[in-house]
Amino acid sequence: MKKERFLLPLLLIVVWQGLCTIQVVPSYKLPSPWEIVLGFKDLLIVGVPPGHFLHNHLLYSLYRVVLGYAAASLWAIPLGLLMGWSARLLRVIRPLIEVVRPIPPLAWIPIAILWFGIGIKSAAFIIFLGAFFPILLNTISGVLSIHPILIEAARTLHAKEKDIFLKVLLPGAVPSIFVGMRIGVGIGWMTLVAAEFTGVKEGYGLGYMIMTARDIQRPDEILAGMLVIGVIGLLIDIGLRATESRTIRWK
Amino acid sequence: MGGDPGKDVHVLDRIQHRIENGRFVSIIGPSGCGKTTLLRIIAGLEKASEGEVLLDGNELIQGTEEVGLVFQEYALFPWRTTFQNIEMGLEIKGVDKEKRRSTAMEYIRTFDLNGFENRYPKELSGGMKQRVAIARTLIMNPRVVLMDEPFGSLDSQTRNAMQEFLLRIWQKRTDTIIFVTHNVDEAVFLSDEIVVLSKRPAKIIKILKVEYPRPRDRTSEECNHIRRDVLRILEEEMKRKAG
């Protein structure tokens, strides 16, 4: 039943508010739900730092994510299709990928700042790294999961390499590509916020907002900001799922 | 057509045969004898280590429009609708959209797929899927149509219905069909000629001509006669040691 899903969170919030009201939990360590609501209001109206409002922070963060993510998809999908198609290419490139992939995107921050400065490019680069590998690997596995008989069927219909690439590999790999894209955007979004902790030229960004809330010692605003980030991440995922089910009606 | 293939595993041994235009030829033999391999060589999906495939006396080049193949597993593209599957070959060839559409719709009508043109393979029954697969191949008008146990995964009623359907379609056209099966009844019902292969490495044991007019009565004496012949040959072959 749909209603049941909200039961547990609701219960948690009530208990939480109760514990805060009777001062079992000190409010500077964990603000109560009500204080977080008020903190959220301050994010919207007063801004953190004052004058920098929530919607602007959100827009800048989204912008960074879109940039890094688009770049990641643009590179990872074609490369993944090629690597799935050519066993030799896969053999050659795979070691490089396996070495770079385990490096957490955040570890790249000092290098990113060295190469790209402290503006939007370095944040986009960090997100690019986070999103690239899931998309690439899932694309490759998507191609490899296509039954070879479908490729043979295409050949018997006189398909050339280009046709096989565009009419068999790409559509066949799309479900896996979507999976990779959903994972990629999740990682990209998580990485973004932490990446913004270090330095944000434009003065706007959700990570930057939280860091500032920490600086001015407003844990209620910190938590309100965290909630915003979580909700936005959820919405992005829902959006992608909807696109996925609209596009893949054949599975 | 002449062929003399073999591989690291010696699959086929000095197969050589000539098939006339417009004939329906069945190839039958014990499981695993290499019937599918033979078909794939003709289709150009595999290469013979020795020998050649000739069409009208000229070497058959892989990937040309001369040969079409219907797979046992249908091999329909799951992300394409019935309509899109059927028109796939025309699309690859570059036929313009309107012409594709009208031709494909024609085949949809002929193949009794009306109402299902926008469905995906997962929504189709086994018999329907096979009709789509055959339509997809025939729409290209290949000189030779290869069929690899196309009705193998159907239940026997659907199977019989499909056999009759295939004959109906074929008799309005002039395709040459090479039909692999291990169902003797099927071969007897459908073919002009039955080629019986031995166990691996496969040789041609016998070629039987079936010259009765169609549609044939499966239970008739003539059919039974041929059937007994074929079965006897196969039985003896099964008893023989491999080699």
Add this chain to the structure above:
Amino acid sequence: MESRMKKVVLFFLVNFLFLAAIAYGQPVRIAYLQSDIHQLPCWVALEKGFFEKEGVKVEVAGIFKAGPELMSAFAAGALDMGYVGVAPATTAVANKTARVVVLAQVNTEGSAIVVKKDGNVKTIPELVERSVVVPGHATVQDSLIRRAFYQFRIPPDQVKMMVLKPPEMIGALRTDQIDAFIAWEPYPAKAVTMGVGRVLASSRDIWKDHPCCVLAADARFLENHLEKAKGVVRGHMNAIDFIHHQREEAIRIAVKYTGMDEASIKLAMENVNYTYILSVEGEKEYVDFLTKLKYIKVDEIQSFVDRFMRPDFVKEAIKR
């Protein structure tokens, strides 16, 4: 019977001594800011054992990149005492995330606004439309630069303010990613000796004698271990005297704790004034300013300052 009594007494005595030793032996958890030359008294006291000489064992429980982070550690109960900027301390207490009391001053002045050496920013008003970096919001440096904007009637939203940690500031200035930064010494001095930057204004030029870093104690720690707190403050006072009278040695210690070269350290120390006398008036100005900036909301400034600062603590500490 008697011997059993003796054993019982001995048992309790041993336990009591043991517990007393533990309570006595628990070191005071102290923290300071990384490479912030204002905190030199702390380093001197650690190096020279001034805290031990006053009977207090001390352990360094944290070295932080900026004041707000140190205050978070106070809030988490991880620190007993700390050397920190008075602005982040005020913010934390006003917003009720940490409960600390300021016991002594550490320094006044000692920060500077730095611009590119051959750049074209020659006066503060020229910072309009430029990017300016502070070590954190609600830090002393943040307050200073905004005070400067206020004095020159520059609306703050016409300046692109950014936050970077001081180690990153010089690199960012050098590669022209930013136009100016304001940081605590020795970073401005280092920028100058590296040939990267030029001091646009020293913090003294913006606000003469402004208080900067203070020695603060967790309120509960102060209640329970008053004597230890006094001991730490005495050690701190001795360290400040030491810096004034044994400058060469102090410079050596500064070099050790910052890892920077002697030339930068010498230049830096010229800009810093070490003292342990608290400035209540200065604090009131901070509270006023931080409230104007909407970082905090304090209705009763006087009572806040009374609770927050103990200007007479240094006198009490000396009286044994």
